[in-house]
Amino acid sequence: MSLVKVAVLTGGGDCPGLNAVIRAIVRRSEQRHLEVMGIRDGWEGLVEERHERLTRQRVSGILHLGGTILGTSRFNPFAIEDGPERVMRTLQRHNVGAVIAIGGDGTLSIAREMHALGVSIVGVPKTIDNDLGGTDYTFGFDTAVSIATEAIDRLHSTAEAHQRVIVVEVMGRHVGWIAAYAGLAGGADAILVPERPARIEEVIEHVERRRKEGRKFSIIVCAEGAMVDLGEGAKLISRGRDEWGHERLGGVAQSVAHAIEKRTGIETRVTVLGYVQRGGSPTASDRVLGTRYGVMAADLVASKRWGTMAALRGNEIVAVPLADATRSLKQLDPRIYDVASVFFG
């Protein structure tokens, strides 16, 4: 029996759990009589024909590893001349019957457009930010929250010892999921997120109230995309755009810390967690979620449910249209922020 060949790629920023998804796709595909071809560096590998056969042996020992054995990129075939045609030529030349795209809004938007051009494709949602539509949670989010929570725990003891305010900046370009979850879990004294524009005065009130009650340190958690009014209206603090047109964030914690120190006289320090939130081994929960997505993705290929994406709804893994993932950002659940805010100040 000739096997249907399925190409797997990972695109966009890396994310803990990608290897768990790849391993699960390969293992389930074996059961479903599918052959798996790993595409190097996202969509770029499909244009430039860089790939390798993925066997059970090749994916052995990768479940717990961070990064992606396939490499990733932000390459967009629609941004180059003949890009989509080259992708389709590669698929035909290598007799590939289906594609599984693992990625965020960009990678899955490309998948959606390729599907519209007739490519048999399914998706898997990926991002530590947890801001993709169509699914309750994305893998990688739990790991990022765990790392940020551990950091907040550690910062508590040093902040208390020195009677300082520490402003911790976490990832979250457009949403405050990581900030709210890690802030709640770490007992933050204020949390700043994009979804709830805040005035710096509110943060200072929390810090001052604590000081009056004898608690001379505070921990402020801040999403990199937080909207904070520092006196000129609530706005994003951006350092321009990267080569892909993404806003380069980072710096909001510094501005918030500067304002707090200036107004309260309390020594204030900044910690920007950055890429440690994205690197390294996934939590058990992300390994489980990534594996469930991978098994579902292979099942979607086997049952030819093109144009769909594996998603989590409640505790069920289901198939949703690819368009659901990319239609709009999934903003932070306001109920989570409301619970976290009970503990502010």
Ligand SMILES: Nc1ncnc2c1ncn2[C@@H]1O[C@H](COP(=O)(O)OP(=O)(O)OP(=O)(O)O)[C@@H](O)[C@H]1O
């Ligand atoms: N709506 C869109 N339609 C087509 N291509 C898009 C769209 N949005 C982004 N892209 C392109 O998709 C590529 C990958 O997007 P991006 O870098 O945002 O990765 P991603 O998969 O969304 O992961 P991340 O979680 O890191 O954002 C980029 O080249 C980007 O230009």
Ligand SMILES: O=P(O)(O)OC[C@H]1O[C@](O)(CO)[C@@H](O)[C@@H]1O
């Ligand atoms: O520098 P890069 O790779 O674009 O990644 C930064 C971005 O990655 C994200 O974590 C999404 O994966 C965003 O929160 C952050 O802005």
Ligand SMILES: [Mg+2]
């Ligand atoms: Mg994106």
